[in-house]
Amino acid sequence: MKALLAWLGALLVAVSIGTTLTVVVFLGMLWWRGALDDQRVLAMLAALQGIEPPPPPGPSPLDTGPEHPSLEQLVQARLQANLDLDLRENAIDKSLADLRVLQAQLQTESRRLDDWKRSFDKRLADLQSAAADAALLELQRTLEAVAPKQAKEQILRMLKEPATPQNDPMRDIVTILRAMPLDKRKKILAEFKTDEEIEKLADILRQLRLGNPDADLLRDTRSQLQQQLAPTR
Numbered sequence: 001m002k003a004l005l006a007w008l009g010a011l012l013v014a015v016s017i018g019t020t021l022t023v024v025v026f027l028g029m030l031w032w033r034g035a036l037d038d039q040r041v042l043a044m045l046a047a048l049q050g051i052e053p054p055p056p057p058g059p060s061p062l063d064t065g066p067e068h069p070s071l072e073q074l075v076q077a078r079l080q081a082n083l084d085l086d087l088r089e090n091a092i093d094k095s096l097a098d099l100r101v102l103q104a105q106l107q108t109e110s111r112r113l114d115d116w117k118r119s120f121d122k123r124l125a126d127l128q129s130a131a132a133d134a135a136l137l138e139l140q141r142t143l144e145a146v147a148p149k150q151a152k153e154q155i156l157r158m159l160k161e162p163a164t165p166q167n168d169p170m171r172d173i174v175t176i177l178r179a180m181p182l183d184k185r186k187k188i189l190a191e192f193k194t195d196e197e198i199e200k201l202a203d204i205l206r207q208l209r210l211g212n213p214d215a216d217l218l219r220d221t222r223s224q225l226q227q228q229l230a231p232t233r
Contacts, residue, residue, distance in 0.1 A: 136172060136175055136176055136179075137179075139172075139176060140176045140179055140180055143155070143176065143180070143184075143188065144180060144181070144184045148184075148187040148188045148190065148191050149191045151188045151191075152188055152189075152191035152192060152197070155173055155188070156197065156200060158172070158173060159173065159200055159203075170203065170204070170207060171207075173204060174204060174207045174208055177189075177204065177208070178208065189201060189204075
């Protein structure tokens with residue numbers, strides 16, 4: 001009987017020790033995880049004692065909230081902002097100046113290219129005009145060298161060709177006859193005898209009377225000058 005009582009006493013002691021260790025381990029885990037702060041401990045003790053837990057501490061009267069920047073910090077921030085703004089304005093001004101310089105260079109280069117193009121076009125036109133004049137002079141000499149009847153036949157054949165802006169047979173014939181000596185011209189024009197030939201001769205004489213092709217050249221030149229001057233007015 002004594003042995004049984006001793007065994008039960010040892011069992012109770014072991015259970016008590018185990019329970020105490022379990023509670024200690026549990027409380028240690030809560031404290032380690034941050035779930036057991038001072039406020040919670042006070043609340044648990046107050047509950048065990050059967051009294052009201054103390055209220056949580058309010059904000060301290062000395063707590064003035066977040067720290068406000070000082071006047072010196074505000075001045076430094078304003079100076080830094082002004083410095084950044086000045087740097088941006090200087091960069092913009094420099095970019096604008098570079099852009100104006102580039103624009104002036106492009107305008108100068110454009111004017112130079114325009115002058116070169118006009119010079120080239122004039123030289124090409126002069127060469128083309130000189131070549132055309134040389135060809136007409138050679139044709140004039142050929143018509144003067146052949147018989148008047150044969151020259152008339154060649155003139156009529158030329159007049160049958162269609163007129164284009166680059167090739168106007170009537171203009172070329174009138175130019176040749178105007179530059180031809182009077183006696184040569186008279187002999188050639190005397191060969192126009194049939195009604196159809198006389199009709200062609202009337203057209204030639206009409207162009208000579210109107211002053212063509214010189215008059216057409218003057219009118220075209222005046223028209224081109226007016227078109228060039230019109231936008232600048």
